[in-house]
Amino acid sequence: MYKSQDGFREPHSTGLALTELIEEISSNLDNNLVTIGVFIDLKKAFDTINHSIFIKKLCHYGVWGIASSWIEYYLNNRKQFVVYDGICSDYRTMLCGIPQGSILGPL
Numbered sequence: 001m002y003k004s005q006d007g008f009r010e011p012h013s014t015g016l017a018l019t020e021l022i023e024e025i026s027s028n029l030d031n032n033l034v035t036i037g038v039f040i041d042l043k044k045a046f047d048t049i050n051h052s053i054f055i056k057k058l059c060h061y062g063v064w065g066i067a068s069s070w071i072e073y074y075l076n077n078r079k080q081f082v083v084y085d086g087i088c089s090d091y092r093t094m095l096c097g098i099p100q101g102s103i104l105g106p107l
Contacts, residue, residue: 046098051075 021037028035055072058064063071078099079091 048096049098050096051094 025035027033051072054075055068058068058071075094075098078094080094081091082089
C-alpha cells in the first residue's frame with residue numbers, strides 16, 4: 001500500500017490524514033510555495049470496480065491460484081435487476097462493482 005494511505009490501516013485515520021494535509025499546507029505557506037489540492041469523493045468506489053482489472057491487480061499483489069479463482073468465480077456472471085413501482089427490469093450481467101453487503105465490500 002501507498003505509505004500515505006490512511007483508510008483501513010491501523011493506526012491511521014482520517015484525522016491523521018487531515019493533520020498531515022494541514023501541516024503540508026502550512027509548510028508550503030511558510031516557504032512561499034503554492035499548494036494545489038484535488039479531492040475525490042469515493043463513496044461509490046465499490047460500484048465502479050471492473051472485475052477483470054480487479055483480478056489482475058490481485059494477481060499482481062500476490063493473490064493467485066485458488067484464492068484468485070474463488071474471487072473471480074464469485075464476481076463473474078452475477079446478475080442484477082431493478083424493481084420500480086412493482087415492475088421488474090430484465091436481468092443484466094454485472095461487469096463492475098462488488099455486490100452490496102458482501103464480505104468483499106470492506107476489502
